[in-house]
Amino acid sequence: MFGVLKKIFSPERKDVKVARVLYITANPKQEDESFSLTVGKAFLNSYREEAPGDEITVIDLYQTDIPYIDTDVFSGWGKLQQGTDFGDLTEAEKKKVGRINQLCDQFISADKYIFVTPLWNLSVPPMLKAYIDTICIAGKTFKYTENGPVGLMQGKKAIHIQARGGVYSEGPAAGFEFGDRYLSALLTFLGVQIDETVIVEGMALMPDQADQIKSKAVEKAREAAGRFAR
Secondary structure (H helix, E strand, O other), X not given: XXXXXXXXXXXXXXXXXXXXXXXXXXXXXXXXXXXXHHHXXXXXXXXXXXXXXXXXXXXXXXXXXXXXXXXHHHHHHHHHHOXXXXXXXXXXXXXXXXXXXXXXXXXXXXXXXXXXXXXXXXXOOHHHHHHHHHHOOEOOOEEEEOOEEEEOOOOOEEEEEXXXXXXXXXXXXXXXXXXXXXXXXXXXXXXXXXXXXXXXXXXXXXXXXHHHHHHHHHHHHHHHHHHHHO
């Protein structure tokens, strides 16, 4: 499900470049049940105040058609590489490959990305991994060269808002955090600049401090939004 939250072009401020922003969430919970979504919403509201002319598209990955990389996709890609016309693919191949192309093209057309996720089982939610598989397309978002792969998404930037029940920013669990590390590495691979990560963590470890932890993270998110909007 894609929805443009706001699309405003301010004629009196022609010097301001309008940015296209993707706000990408990966959490099936309701906002009031999710630390990541709550902090993400605070970030988004502040960003809209800082950059009211930007076009923001919300992508809820749990409400979006995201094909998995499966037999139909590999078969369709193989046929296209061999010169088969897209129209000659099977219906399943056309549907999945076509949808992957749509998602990848939408990602390419944006200028900024806001990822909002929880840390699940030391990594990212499965729908985010599925989405990432649709945007990592050789020849579109990166390319292979004689010196290795090169990202094609230079000039774009991203921020990650992540909730963690435990504490992974330091201490004995720090080496087990593969969610933010994975997303940051992947975006860097594509050439996207990672501005920063806003972390809300320790709520499950210290439930009596959960509200305080959330409040501090919300404030950090609002401050980060101002920087990200510039």
